Amino acid sequence: MKIRDSAMPEREMWETFFKPKAVLxxxxxxxQIKDVVEFGCGYGTFTIPASQMIGGTVYALDIEPGMISVAADAAKKQGLNNVRTILRDFVTEGSGLPDESMAYAMLFNILHLEHPEVLIGEAKRVLKKNGKLGVIHWNYDPLTPRGPAMEIRPTQEDCWGWIENAGFHSLQRYDLRPYHYGIVAIK
Ligand SMILES: C[S@@+](CC[C@H](N)C(=O)[O-])C[C@H]1O[C@@H](n2cnc3c(N)ncnc32)[C@H](O)[C@@H]1O
Known part of the structure; x- marks a missing residue:
């Protein structure tokens, strides 16, 4: 089931909203980070730079064949052999990745889904002990140039609470100006 309000604008526009390497x-x-899972990789905006910055492989999941093919093509063009794109509905089917297999899980711009606690639980399942969860989302501000409708957009406190309730510890928050906030937590 596709996450509500998760359709993407044109890639050129989307990629003006972030400085992906600096955010990562x-x-x-x-x-030092080995394998990474990215839930909802979209165009690969964060997949590609992450794969160049880590010591392992990025497992990039998305429900949209079009997104998977853009991300896979970008990896191929740059000669990256540590990106595995996986066409999958992780809301309905989970990630399909083994328990405790990942060093880092990325939940970027997707926690406005109906049951965020289930997805955070899936990220926790696949993370190794002491693995990291990284979340970014649009500021809770109607003036951001994109982002989900305010009625379903989580606040930073919402995300913080879900992550804490899932049993993660050592939460840290980050101001990812101009439009985003970030949270990192340890399993
Ligand atoms: C708003 S985009 C964010 C993309 C990327 N994380 C980023 O920040 O650049 C959300 C992505 O999640 C994908 N998505 C939505 N529902 C999904 C599902 N049930 N399973 C897998 N991917 C899903 C969409 O196709 C879209 O590419």
Whole structure:
């Protein structure tokens, strides 16, 4: 089941909203991190730079064949052999990844789904002990140039509470100006 309000604008527009490498470095992505799962990779805006910054493989999941093919093509064009794109509905089917297999889980711009606690639980399941969860989302501000409708857009406090309730610890928050906030937590 496709996440509500998760259709993407044109790639050129989407990619003006972030500085992906700087965001990833701020959220603790580096060479010491081995395998990473990205839930809802979209165009690969974060997939591609993450794959160049880590020591393992990025498992990039998306429900849209069009998104998977853009992300896979970008990886191929850049000669990256550590990106695995996976066409999958992780809301209905889960990620399909083994328990405790990942060092980092990325939940970027998707926590406005109906049952965020279920997705955060799935991220926790696949993370190794001491693995990291990284979340970014649009500021709770109607003036952002995109982002889900305010009625379903989570606040930073909503995300913080869901992550804490899932049993993660050592939460840290980040201001990812101009339009986003970030949270990193440890399993
Ligand atoms: C708003 S975009 C964010 C993309 C990327 N995380 C980023 O920040 O650039 C959300 C993505 O989640 C995907 N998606 C929505 N529902 C999904 C589902 N049930 N299973 C897998 N992917 C899903 C959409 O196709 C879309 O590419």
């Amino acid at each position: 470095a701020t959220l603790g992505i580096n060479k």
